[in-house]
Amino acid sequence: MSRRTDTHPDLARPEVGAPFFSTWRVGTPLRQKQTVEAIGVTWERRAWPSDGLLGYYVYTGQDGSTLLHHSQWRSEQAYEAFVRTHRQERVDEIDTAVPDIERVGLGRYRHYRSLRRPDDTRVPGCVVIVAIEFEGPDPARQRAWVDAVLEALAAEPNPHPGGISAHFHLGVDGTRVLNYAEWESAQAHADALAAPGDGVGSANEAWDRVQNWPGLKGSTVSRYEYALGLVPE
Template structure:
């Protein structure tokens, strides 16, 4: 059996082997309970063998709201995840809930990776990989399922990014995922620090982009219902040894 290994390394969001990336959020309430939950998750997993070859990695992030945890798991397929749920998930959940009672699980989002991009400096030549100091999750919801609209909106974001006149140097990468139900887009963005992201938000324009026609097009896209932003720290990585 393969052992479970704890790592500080960030996940590779663009790994082509990941056929079913899942995101979920837990509300735990306080910074102390965030830390306790992370350690409970680590213990429940490290005491057991790695559950499946089809699970490539499982990562937990602590929210800057001091209340939530973001979970990101990298599965090769949804069927592999369903097999895990039937045979291995509940024993881990029970151990975690015993250690930290009262966790509120806010649902599991099923996604597919669509497009990834880096900063212009990363795209234009071989540069050392920068370690993210902050993860920014942008969750966009549309009015009803429309896979074509999901893809077209992400493509419009990339067009705006590629023509951004003043990109903030703190941005490292952006990884866009489409929900399998056709209603949402999730961007897992890597930044060098939370401060850089806040500076970008405070600059001209609505969001991180400048006040250009391309960004206005993104922000007023037909059927765009809502957009939320959350900042996180990578707190725990679990991978097969």
């Protein structure tokens, strides 16, 4: 069966061969809450669908409108089998409970590198998703850009104490990078962004190189709060 968990996912879990991220637009804070509950009820009343699914997690957007979904699969093949046999009945039940959900595609990624201290046991109060898009597929460019970001973070003279971890994922299409960053709170992340030199994006050569990388098309930053975790019993 499926059971709920309050434990945040391990984004660097080695068994995860296919980490996926997607966004739903539901419109209002009330509908965010209703949709999260509908997902929980729908999954709890059914058997866990596949040994290939290690965990499924849902987050409410600070914008009051969106939900972030993160699923950890052993392989893309396991996900495709789930789609063929189990997905639609779950979608139908959730849509009956909360009509007119807009599903904004599914991003397929592979974990590349993480930055975290093994002795840091803080529970994140905020998950920040930084989504990067490049002009055209180039896997080598994806990796080089992430390497440059980690070098810039390592060179920060006074890193903001509210940052907990950063987990970089490469889009399988070769054009995207997603950073799943854990912070103590949304305010800590906002403070870090508002104070260059105190944790994120200091005015130095390393960050200038990151922000002006050849082929960089655009980026978005979104803040979320952990709402629901589902794992097999």
